[in-house]
Amino acid sequence: MGLRNWRKYLNKVVLLVLILIAGILFELFTGPGEFTGEIMQLRILRVSLGIFAGGVLAFSGGILQGLFGNPLVEPYTLGSASGAALGASIGIVLLGYANPAFSFLGSLMVGFLVLTIARIESGLLRDRLILTGVVMSFLCSSLVMLIMIGGKRELYEIIYLLMGYLGIVFTPERRFIFLLISILSLFIMLYLYRFHREFDIISTGVETATSLGIDIQMFSIKVFILTTLLVSFIVSLVGAIGFVGLVIPHSSRMLFGPRHIKNLVGSFFLGSAFVLLADAMARNLVVYELPTGIITSLIGVPFFIYLYRFK
Amino acid sequence: MKWRFTIPILILSFLFCERSVPRQGFRVVSLSPAMTEVIFAIGGADYLVGVTTYCDYPDSAKKIYKVGDFSNPSVERILSLKPDLVIVNIPEQRRIKEQLEKYGIRTFSTSPKSIDDIYKDIINIGRILKKEEGADSLVEYMKANIRDLGRKKRKTYIEICAQPLITIGRYSYLNELIEMAGGENIFGDLEKDYPVINQEQVIMRNPDIIIVLHPEEIEGRLGWGRISAIKNKKVYKNLNQDWLMRPGPRLVLGFKELEKIFE
Numbered sequence: 086m087g088l089r090n091w092r093k094y095l096n097k098v099v100l101l102v103l104i105l106i107a108g109i110l111f112e113l114f115t116g117p118g119e120f121t122g123e124i125m126q127l128r129i130l131r132v133s134l135g136i137f138a139g140g141v142l143a144f145s146g147g148i149l150q151g152l153f154g155n156p157l158v159e160p161y162t163l164g165s166a167s168g169a170a171l172g173a174s175i176g177i178v179l180l181g182y183a184n185p186a187f188s189f190l191g192s193l194m195v196g197f198l199v200l201t202i203a204r205i206e207s208g209l210l211r212d213r214l215i216l217t218g219v220v221m222s223f224l225c226s227s228l229v230m231l232i233m234i235g236g237k238r239e240l241y242e243i244i245y246l247l248m249g250y251l252g253i254v255f256t257p258e259r260r261f262i263f264l265l266i267s268i269l270s271l272f273i274m275l276y277l278y279r280f281h282r283e284f285d286i287i288s289t290g291v292e293t294a295t296s297l298g299i300d301i302q303m304f305s306i307k308v309f310i311l312t313t314l315l316v317s318f319i320v321s322l323v324g325a326i327g328f329v330g331l332v333i334p335h336s337s338r339m340l341f342g343p344r345h346i347k348n349l350v351g352s353f354f355l356g357s358a359f360v361l362l363a364d365a366m367a368r369n370l371v372v373y374e375l376p377t378g379i380i381t382s383l384i385g386v387p388f389f390i391y392l393y394r395f396k
Numbered sequence: 397m398k399w400r401f402t403i404p405i406l407i408l409s410f411l412f413c414e415r416s417v418p419r420q421g422f423r424v425v426s427l428s429p430a431m432t433e434v435i436f437a438i439g440g441a442d443y444l445v446g447v448t449t450y451c452d453y454p455d456s457a458k459k460i461y462k463v464g465d466f467s468n469p470s471v472e473r474i475l476s477l478k479p480d481l482v483i484v485n486i487p488e489q490r491r492i493k494e495q496l497e498k499y500g501i502r503t504f505s506t507s508p509k510s511i512d513d514i515y516k517d518i519i520n521i522g523r524i525l526k527k528e529e530g531a532d533s534l535v536e537y538m539k540a541n542i543r544d545l546g547r548k549k550r551k552t553y554i555e556i557c558a559q560p561l562i563t564i565g566r567y568s569y570l571n572e573l574i575e576m577a578g579g580e581n582i583f584g585d586l587e588k589d590y591p592v593i594n595q596e597q598v599i600m601r602n603p604d605i606i607i608v609l610h611p612e613e614i615e616g617r618l619g620w621g622r623i624s625a626i627k628n629k630k631v632y633k634n635l636n637q638d639w640l641m642r643p644g645p646r647l648v649l650g651f652k653e654l655e656k657i658f659e
Contacts, residue, residue, distance in 0.1 A: 119600060124596050124600070126618065127595065128596075181612070183559050234465065240467075241557055241560065242559055245559065250560055252560060253560075254558060254617050255619070256613065256614075256617055260618060373588065375592075
């Protein structure tokens with residue numbers, strides 16, 4: 086890599102860091118509250134939640150797009166989001182409120198079902214996972230509708246869960262869950278990151294990968310299980326924030342090139358910054374709180390078109 | 397000889413009696429659980445031919461033919477009942493209302509934003525069902541029991557839903573009910589009926605009393621410890637939601653509960 090390329094690369098990294106800092110500051114210092122200890126404590130938690138959710142979603146998206154070699158794959162394609170919604174709605178019916186444990190179990194069980202069904206037939210598991218995931222998503226969505234139909238207040242909870250919302254209220258239970266899953270996610274992501282070479286090879290083609298000695302069947306299963314875990318963590322806590330897992334990995338590839346060693350890290354931080362900015366807008370645009378997921382798509386599309394056009 | 401006259405007279409008088417009941421055979425479908433309760437209370441239950449699965453009070457309402465649930469009543473089922481009047485909630489059932497009106501069915505819209513609106517709805521439905529006396533006495537009863545107690549207003553926060561936080565704004569009749577009972581809704585300035593709010597706003601507005609209308613625990617929330625209602629253990633749960641969330645006769649019971657809270 087020549088000096089000029091290095092400088093170009095450095096510029097992009099600096100830009101990314103600046104966006105991230107802007108996101109953090111924007112999220113910390115805007116909003117309805119005064120700057121008292123309690124409120125800053127809540128905002129710091131919300132910032133960490135945003136960094137965590139955005140980063141993990143974009144990272145999982147990058148990994149899945151690399152594995153499947155399909156630009157339309159995102160973390161929710163494999164059924165985890167609708168599984169979580171299904172779990173949450175069952176929780177609402179049984180307990181009267183959305184419990185993160187239910188969303189997590191729902192998401193995990195649908196992931197497990199997708200894997201089992203995809204493995205029934207022989208052939209390339211990788212491709213069947215997508216189809217099965219999409220089909221299961223539809224099934225879960227109809228089940229959610231079936232459960233939720235007729236609900237009034239419950240509908241709100243499900244909408245905010247399906248759109249994704251960072252303004253959750255931290256009960257001791259949720260605080261513990263957040264701590265636990267952020268540590269677990271960190272380990273899972275570091276583990277997956279070690280396979281960046283394998284992702285590079287697989288994205289050039291399955292034949293190449295096989296001839297280079299990668300067991301693509303086993304590798305797909307491993308990656309699928311780990312990303313499903315990651316996505317279940319996020320969805321159970323903040324709901325399915327859309328658009329981040331789909332578009333941020335593309336943006337990161339445009340900025341940092343096709344090598345996964347760079348663009349996965351880029352995805353993580355770009356995702357964090359993006360979700361923080363979106364959430365800061367969701368809180369401040371109107372007097373009422375909006376679901377974060379609405380804003381991610383609203384500002385995400387113009388951002389993506391800009392990148393696409395002026396890269 | 398006597399009987400020859402009496403029997404036709406009896407028959408005739410029965411016929412006239414039948415005619416003098418003005419709403420004989422009038423068929424009403426109620427898609428509003430609150431209005432179902434109102435119709436029962438004013439003595440119009442015989443006219444009800446269809447209700448929703450949410451209409452569970454009084455007990456005999458459960459036996460009436462169900463046309464669907466609150467959000468998705470079946471237009472086909474409603475039409476098959478050949479109703480003369482369908483009671484709809486606005487805005488939730490606007491789509492149903494439009495469809496029914498296309499078939500030429502008369503609808504009665506209810507969307508109370510204040511206590512007065514509730515009374516107006518009761519009087520109007522009483523007039524339509526020719527049960528004015530029942531409606532008047534129901535309104536009298538409610539007015540006698542739900543009245544401004546003239547107490548010192550205490551800052552109150554009502555939580556309807558925890559994730560996201562949903563409370564009551566100015567355009568909910570509950571806002572007025574709280575004020576009459578001796579509270580001041582801390583979100584009474586928001587021009588909406590059920591706004592989604594930020595927890596920072598709750599902490600800043602620091603309510604003295606918190607009323608929770610959902611089953612989730614609220615003690616132990618991060619950052620909420622400074623709120624005086626939580627410090628002084630003025631958090632009220634286990635209220636009967638239907639008493640407060642249904643703008644019907646049982647609002648009186650809900651008001652009595654609020655009265656106790658603000659004592």
